[in-house]
Amino acid sequence: MQLSERHQEYWRKNLRLTAVLLAIWFVVTFVVIYFAPQLNDIVIMGFPFAFYMGAQGSLIIYVLIIWFYARRMNQLDNEYGVQEGEEE
Amino acid sequence: MSTQTQSQFFQQLKKYYTFYTGGFIAFVIVLAILEQMGLPPKWIGYIFLAATIALYAGIGIMSKTADVSEYYVAGRRVPAIFNGMATGADWMSAASFIGMAGTLYLAGYDGLAFVLGWTGGYVLVALFLAPYLRKFGQFTIPDFLGSRYNGNLPRTIGVIAAIICSFTYVVAQIYGVGIITARLTGIEFQYGVFLGLAGILVCSFLGGMRAVTWTQVAQYIILIIAYMIPVVWLSVAHTGNPVPQIAYGQVLQQVTQLENEFNNPDTAKGAAEASARAAFKAQQDSFEAKIAALDAAVAAGTGATFLEAQRAEAGSPADFPATTDDLKASWKKSADGAKGKTGPVSAHATAFAGKGSEKKLLKDNPDATAEEIAAAKAEDEHASNVKRRNFIALVLCLMVGTASLPHILMRYYTTPSVRDARKSVFWSLFFIFLLYFTAPALAVLVKYTVYSDLVGSSFAALPAWVANWSAVDATLMKIVDINLDGIVQLAEITIGGDLVVLATPEIAGLPYVISGLVAAGGLAAALSTADGLLLTIANALSHDVYYKMIDPKASTVRRLAISKGLLLLVALFAAYTASLKPGDILFLVGAAFSLAASAFFPALVLGVFWKRANYLGAVVGMLAGLGVCMYYMYITYPFFGGVPENQWFEIAPIAAGVFGMPVGFLGVIIGSLVSKAPAKDIQELVDHVRYPNLAGDIDTRAA
Numbered sequence: 001m002q003l004s005e006r007h008q009e010y011w012r013k014n015l016r017l018t019a020v021l022l023a024i025w026f027v028v029t030f031v032v033i034y035f036a037p038q039l040n041d042i043v044i045m046g047f048p049f050a051f052y053m054g055a056q057g058s059l060i061i062y063v064l065i066i067w068f069y070a071r072r073m074n075q076l077d078n079e080y081g082v083q084e085g086e087e088e
Numbered sequence: 089m090s091t092q093t094q095s096q097f098f099q100q101l102k103k104y105y106t107f108y109t110g111g112f113i114a115f116v117i118v119l120a121i122l123e124q125m126g127l128p129p130k131w132i133g134y135i136f137l138a139a140t141i142a143l144y145a146g147i148g149i150m151s152k153t154a155d156v157s158e159y160y161v162a163g164r165r166v167p168a169i170f171n172g173m174a175t176g177a178d179w180m181s182a183a184s185f186i187g188m189a190g191t192l193y194l195a196g197y198d199g200l201a202f203v204l205g206w207t208g209g210y211v212l213v214a215l216f217l218a219p220y221l222r223k224f225g226q227f228t229i230p231d232f233l234g235s236r237y238n239g240n241l242p243r244t245i246g247v248i249a250a251i252i253c254s255f256t257y258v259v260a261q262i263y264g265v266g267i268i269t270a271r272l273t274g275i276e277f278q279y280g281v282f283l284g285l286a287g288i289l290v291c292s293f294l295g296g297m298r299a300v301t302w303t304q305v306a307q308y309i310i311l312i313i314a315y316m317i318p319v320v321w322l323s324v325a326h327t328g329n330p331v332p333q334i335a336y337g338q339v340l341q342q343v344t345q346l347e348n349e350f351n352n353p354d355t356a357k358g359a360a361e362a363s364a365r366a367a368f369k370a371q372q373d374s375f376e377a378k379i380a381a382l383d384a385a386v387a388a389g390t391g392a393t394f395l396e397a398q399r400a401e402a403g404s405p406a407d408f409p410a411t412t413d414d415l416k417a418s419w420k421k422s423a424d425g426a427k428g429k430t431g432p433v434s435a436h437a438t439a440f441a442g443k444g445s446e447k448k449l450l451k452d453n454p455d456a457t458a459e460e461i462a463a464a465k466a467e468d469e470h471a472s473n474v475k476r477r478n479f480i481a482l483v484l485c486l487m488v489g490t491a492s493l494p495h496i497l498m499r500y501y502t503t504p505s506v507r508d509a510r511k512s513v514f515w516s517l518f519f520i521f522l523l524y525f526t527a528p529a530l531a532v533l534v535k536y537t538v539y540s541d542l543v544g545s546s547f548a549a550l551p552a553w554v555a556n557w558s559a560v561d562a563t564l565m566k567i568v569d570i571n572l573d574g575i576v577q578l579a580e581i582t583i584g585g586d587l588v589v590l591a592t593p594e595i596a597g598l599p600y601v602i603s604g605l606v607a608a609g610g611l612a613a614a615l616s617t618a619d620g621l622l623l624t625i626a627n628a629l630s631h632d633v634y635y636k637m638i639d640p641k642a643s644t645v646r647r648l649a650i651s652k653g654l655l656l657l658v659a660l661f662a663a664y665t666a667s668l669k670p671g672d673i674l675f676l677v678g679a680a681f682s683l684a685a686s687a688f689f690p691a692l693v694l695g696v697f698w699k700r701a702n703y704l705g706a707v708v709g710m711l712a713g714l715g716v717c718m719y720y721m722y723i724t725y726p727f728f729g730g731v732p733e734n735q736w737f738e739i740a741p742i743a744a745g746v747f748g749m750p751v752g753f754l755g756v757i758i759g760s761l762v763s764k765a766p767a768k769d770i771q772e773l774v775d776h777v778r779y780p781n782l783a784g785d786i787d788t789r790a791a
Contacts, residue, residue: 003775011778018215025211029204029487033480036197036439037472046337051437054200055528056333059207059521066214066517070510073219077507082779084505 010080017072021065028058094504098167105170109309115139120601129600133273136604140310140611145290147303152294156644159296159651160227160627161501166301168508172515174304175499177311177616179206179520181257182264183677185311185613188524190585192531196436198475199531201482203524205681207517208483209490214513217491218500220696220777222509225789227501228624229494229688230632235788236695237706238770240637245710247628249687250494253680254621254628255662257493260677261618262288262666268611271590278667284611285663288618293652300619301502307612308519314609315523318592318602319530325596326536332529339536343436346539350578351432357544361433364577367570368429375423379416386412429570429579436535440475442468474738481743482678488749489681492688495624506780534588537595543578550576553594557587564590622662626655678742679721686713686748690756698760699774705760713752720744 032039036050044052077083092100119132153159166174184206191199224232229250234243265284270277291303319332329335352358385394391412398415399408409415434441445464449456456464490496499516503509542554547569557565564584567576589610593602630651635642642650690709694701723734725741739746769786776786 007779007782014778021211021215025208029208029483030480033204033439033483034476036476040197040437040439045334046339046341048437050439051197051200051340052337054197054204056525058204059525062208062211063514063517063521065211066514069214070507070514073510074507077780082781084507084781 006080007082010076010082013076014073017069017076021069024061025065028053028061032058094165094167097165101167101170105305105309108306109313112310112313116601116605119604120599123599123601129604130274132601132604133607136608137269137273137611140608141287141290143306144287144303144615147306148291148294148299151299151302153296153298154645154648156647158298159648160631161498162298162301164225164502165504166502168503168511169515170305171301171499171503171508171512172519173308174301175496175512175516176519176523177304177308177612178499178620179496179516179617180311180523180613181261181617181677182268182610182614183260184523185315185610186264186268186586186589188589189527189530189534190588192528193535193583193588194585196434197439198479200528201479202486203528205483205486206490207521207524209487210513210517210520212487212491213496213500214510214517216693216696217497218509218513219506219780221497222500222503222506223777223780225501227498227631228627229497229692230628231636232695233691233706234632234636236770236773237691237701237703238766239703242691242703242706242710243632243636245707245714246688247632249683249710249714250628251625253493253684253687254495254624255658256676256683257680258618258621258625258662259665261614261621262663264614265611265618266666268607268614271607281663281667284615284618285659287611288615288622289656289659291615292619292623293655296648296651297498297502297623300623303619304616307616311609311612311616312519312522314605314612315526315589318596318598318606319526319533321598322533322537322592322596323529326533332533333525336529336532340437340532343532343536343539346536346543347433347435350539350543360571360573360575360577361579363571363573364579365430368426368579371570372423372426372430375419375426379419379423382412382416382419433578436532440472440479442472444468445471477737478740478743481739481746484749485682485685485743485745486678488685488689489683489745492684492692493681494628494684494688495620497692498624498627499620530592531588534592534595538581538583539578542581543576545576547574547576551595553591556594557591622655622659625658626651629654629658675725675727675742679744682717682721682743682745682748683714685745686717686752689749690752694753694756694760696774696777699771700760700765701756702760702763702766702770704763705756705758708759709752709754709756712755713748716751717744717748720747 032050032053036054039050039053040048042049047055074083119127119135123129123132155163157163188202191202221229221232224235226232226235230243230246233246234240236242262281262284265287266277266281269275269280269284273280275283292300320330323332323335324330326339327335346357349355349357350361353362382391382394385391395409395412395415402408409418432444445467446461449460449464453460500509500512503512542551545551550567554565554567558567561584564587566582568580569576570580571577589606590603593600593606630647634650635647639646687710690713691701691706694709695706720736721741721744722728722730724730724732724744730741735741736747772786773788776782776788779785
């Protein structure tokens, strides 16, 4: 079947969202690790920053990334009329 | 059941599991009361083991099914939040539950690679795989490869890779079950393995994915309660704050301060540490001198006489080494063990510490020349860079491996819709996150207890938990007064990683029933992971090999009979392998991630995101990725006869996937570009998985 312009746009938006979230994932993981020795000089509430990110901060951001993706994509489905019907 | 709507089903599940959780807590309270009334700990262990396994068996029997879709994908009606809990239990193995906090205790920041890798991978699952696989909607991961790349060869490679990574992983789980059962009840390890196996089989044998799903939800609830209670208790005891994840910042500062004291010989504690380290250094030197004497004797041809003299001197114990080589190995181990105790305490939060060459040089030789200092500095920097490189490589392999392990991806076939698959990844990571972001807090809290309460106490009056655990298992807790001052120094304590979780209830001063609860939690973690893995292997063989390739006309009854028979065979074989206690199980678990990342990830992701990817690309990419990964392990890992000198960029073999992955991607791309674009129906399949609902679309759902 032929995809409509709207369908193409839906997929482009999905790709853009995926790329942005992946970039955040990359920064809070690999950039923070790379500069960990320097970032550890910053201490917040008793936690050296890079240690805190590795132990908790990045994990919280991962959870938020996935939460946001699910919410946004489920909205996009409705906007572009590609949502699923009520099954069973 | 078929007349029930999804929301009624959800309400019903909520009711059942709320009731179940309440019942479980009541059960623990009753046991606690019985303990106060004098029930011996051994009985508490038996009751926990029997009650939890009976519970899982009960759920398994209630969920028995003869329906193919129920058996393979739990009827595709598992609500997002429950699938999240099941994935959490499926995911968290004995290594996460028992080992994780211990690794963090021992390695500090450098141990965080596991915490990051085993959570961040879910971002990749959410963005690249789960919704698309759900839309595709069949039974296994090789199913997707077979349809997308249009052939039995990609499917077969998928089956082989799925079996390789799942089998290494399941052996480790059954091993863990054996250890925990043995500890909980005192029976022998080999019997523990087969007892645990019975527990695994009753869950999955009758009801397949359906039974495994509902058992895993129950197991998740037990394991998270068991993990949280002791940590919260310990946190209140040390900081007065019941939220350990926030409270441990202040404890970490105290730990850092104590580390500095231990490393500063001008303080009283530092001086005592220095004397203990000096005693270990003397021990190391004496063993090295003995080794030199042994070597000289062997070179002179008098090795046998030397061995006899040593045996007589030691009082001829029965376990004295039989050959000069064994004697040398035993002395070498003692020398290395002592050597490990001679260095300063490493700081918990410090990332990628160097070797300390510069400090050592300045201490040993105060008038070192500028060149010598520069050389030592460069050496430190190099060591630090290698650590950082390995950390990054390991995190990447664990993350991509997470997003490639078939037993996890398969779980997203079980949700009712694409929407629910997306939400379900969120719930999965949320439930996993609860445990993983607590583990670093637990490690620091236990470290503080050891540094502040145990260090400096008198050998005549050790805390009860130290005495108990060193009596039970010397690999977990060993303590010797090497400098004979009657006071415990940090260097004199040897802790095995698993102790941290296992001993926390006692460290926190909780009754034995909580120790039983922790062991039951560890058992739940190991059993649930083993269930998911066994099902993956059995399904790959019965569905992909038998039904899709050998006999596509097989009846439903026959397909399920074959699947159950294979499940039994694979389980027995895995238990047999585990009962042989193969060494290096932790390495094999890590290897499973590297192998999965190299074999599956490129073909799966490009299969969705790149329409041009085709049959040849998938075959080349998967074989090349898997091949490079296995080759690297083969040439660098000592178990296969490899040597560290063969390493590329000094990357450890556990992170071999860091080479396998890019090769896999390149393989798919090049293989696809040199052969012609996939046919129109394949391109339509790609569109089909990309859009949750497409008018006039094809249907790939399996019956």
